[in-house]
Amino acid sequence: MLGPTLQKRWDWRAAGNFICGGTGSGLLVVAALLSALGLHTTGYALLASAFVATGLGLVWLEIGRPLRSMNVFRNPATSWMTREGMVAMLLLPLGILTFFTGSTSLLILSAIPAALFLYAQARILHMAKGIPAWRTNAINPLIVTTGLTEGMGVLLIFAGLVEGNVAALFVGYGWIIALSLVFLRGAAWLNYRYSLANNAPEQTLQVLERANIVITLLGIATPLVLLFLGKSYAAYQLPLAAVAGFFMVLCGWFCKYQIIIYAAYYQGFAITHTPARGGGKPGPGLKPGWRLPQ
Amino acid sequence: MTRYVMVADINRCVGCQTCTAACKHTNATAPGVQWRKVLDFEVGTYPNVRRAFIPVGCNHCLDAPCADVCPTLATYKRPDGIVSIDYDLCIGCAYCIQACPYQARDRVDIPNKAYGKQFGQMKHEQKVPHSERRAVAQKCTFCVDRIDYGTANGLTPGIDPDATPACANSCIANALIFGDIDDPESNVSQLLRTHEHFQMHEELETGSGFYYLWERK
Numbered sequence: 001m002l003g004p005t006l007q008k009r010w011d012w013r014a015a016g017n018f019i020c021g022g023t024g025s026g027l028l029v030v031a032a033l034l035s036a037l038g039l040h041t042t043g044y045a046l047l048a049s050a051f052v053a054t055g056l057g058l059v060w061l062e063i064g065r066p067l068r069s070m071n072v073f074r075n076p077a078t079s080w081m082t083r084e085g086m087v088a089m090l091l092l093p094l095g096i097l098t099f100f101t102g103s104t105s106l107l108i109l110s111a112i113p114a115a116l117f118l119y120a121q122a123r124i125l126h127m128a129k130g131i132p133a134w135r136t137n138a139i140n141p142l143i144v145t146t147g148l149t150e151g152m153g154v155l156l157i158f159a160g161l162v163e164g165n166v167a168a169l170f171v172g173y174g175w176i177i178a179l180s181l182v183f184l185r186g187a188a189w190l191n192y193r194y195s196l197a198n199n200a201p202e203q204t205l206q207v208l209e210r211a212n213i214v215i216t217l218l219g220i221a222t223p224l225v226l227l228f229l230g231k232s233y234a235a236y237q238l239p240l241a242a243v244a245g246f247f248m249v250l251c252g253w254f255c256k257y258q259i260i261i262y263a264a265y266y267q268g269f270a271i272t273h274t275p276a277r278g279g280g281k282p283g284p285g286l287k288p289g290w291r292l293p294q
Numbered sequence: 295m296t297r298y299v300m301v302a303d304i305n306r307c308v309g310c311q312t313c314t315a316a317c318k319h320t321n322a323t324a325p326g327v328q329w330r331k332v333l334d335f336e337v338g339t340y341p342n343v344r345r346a347f348i349p350v351g352c353n354h355c356l357d358a359p360c361a362d363v364c365p366t367l368a369t370y371k372r373p374d375g376i377v378s379i380d381y382d383l384c385i386g387c388a389y390c391i392q393a394c395p396y397q398a399r400d401r402v403d404i405p406n407k408a409y410g411k412q413f414g415q416m417k418h419e420q421k422v423p424h425s426e427r428r429a430v431a432q433k434c435t436f437c438v439d440r441i442d443y444g445t446a447n448g449l450t451p452g453i454d455p456d457a458t459p460a461c462a463n464s465c466i467a468n469a470l471i472f473g474d475i476d477d478p479e480s481n482v483s484q485l486l487r488t489h490e491h492f493q494m495h496e497e498l499e500t501g502s503g504f505y506y507l508w509e510r511k
Contacts, residue, residue, distance in 0.1 A: 064384075068366075072385060075366060079389075124389070275508050283337060
């Protein structure tokens with residue numbers, strides 16, 4: 001095959017690391033932010049740690065030599081995978097400690113490795129130079145905003161478990177933060193697609209085109225409408241927040257799964273010139289599988 | 295300094311895949327894995343159609359994306375420009391496979407059988423199982439053991455066959471040429487001075503060590 005082929009090496013287990021890790025780290029950051037605004041969110045730290053640990057567990061199942069997995073810490077100088085692993089070693093105990101102590105200060109402290117973890121996940125994809133759908137700069141804001149939005153979504157789903165949290169969310173800044181995150185993720189998604197226009201294999205663009213309708217309708221429009229309804233109808237705030245949260249999470253997972261599993265076509269092969277044959281002259285090159293102009 | 299590179303004269307290459315066979319013979323790669331292969335490009339539409347044979351493999355990049363992302367330091371760059379893999383360190387995370395824009399890397403968890411499961415492994419496959427390569431990243435090494443042997447014995451890689459990669463040795467058209475690009479008098483430096491050339495995916499700024507000659511200057 002000369003044209004770009006779909007990567008098969010990172011499957012649902014790798015996607016699971018980005019999905020669970022992004023949601024967990026995003027949840028810790030958002031929980032810390034809302035706790036600073038007066039909500040009771042330390043309980044989410046355990047759930048966030050469980051998400052991150054699940055993601056790492058999934059990726060451990062994917063690697064070829066799992067018994068050598070400790071070698072992953074050997075290259076902090078240039079590898080974002082090493083850095084992701086290192087901050088996870090801080091994030092996990094801090095998250096668990098936060099849950100058992102109920103300390104807001106610890107929650108805010110654990111948000112630092114969580115934010116770094118989320119950023120590391122974005123950079124892992126960004127540094128994969130062989131896959132145009134990942135290597136664009138626009139992948140960084142997309143992965144970060146979708147992780148934060150998923151975290152906010154989980155928080156909204158379980159907001160009813162702590163008395164007063166739902167009302168506090170809609171009265172205070174929580175509502176604004178949720179709206180802003182959905183909006184920012186939408187902007188990041190648009191920016192991501194724009195960055196790849198004429199700059200990615202044709203099949204990648206087709207996958208993203210198909211995903212766009214789902215992400216726009218269910219991931220952006222639906223949560224925005226539900227959050228506005230929640231603001232207007234206080235009696236239904238709990239279910240509206242939960243459903244909005246559900247769509248915020250679902251859309252993030254869908255988006256990442258599409259990007260990692262279905263849109264991840266390799267660069268493919270290309271030549272800038274064809275050779276002369278006999279007494280003829282050299283000819284133009286070829287870049288199979290790419291939309292022109294490049 | 296020394297930096298070994300490969301030069302492919304695409305005016306000379308006839309797409310015979312002798313280099314592919316020589317590589318498999320020398321390195322005993324698993325069925326389905328080709329560290330060196332020749333792509334067959336067709337450009338244009340009838341009646342203006344052109345054909346080009348393009349040898350590909352690891353580009354041994356100056357700024358190797360695979361080495362940057364490797365979390366274990368298993369993939370590393372030698373002082374002579376060759377990108378190598380320490381199979382004992384590699385965890386098989388496949389991140390380098392995603393980072394390589396030349397699709398030069400593979401990971402084989404369970405080797406395919408060349409003639410299907412019912413025939414099992416061939417005798418020669420049983421003799422060279424290369425279990426150290428199982429479930430870890432693998433790619434073209436520029437036949438690094440031959441180069442190391444050659445330099446240790448006063449031979450010149452790219453000139454003396456015993457110190458030259460098998461693909462370059464085997465090329466029937468002398469289309470694949472190996473040598474030290476940092477030596478201005480080397481075979482590859484002279485070819486690059488006298489020919490128009492390109493590197494694949496130059497826009498990605500990997501500093502590829504694989505040059506394609508397409509016209510004499």
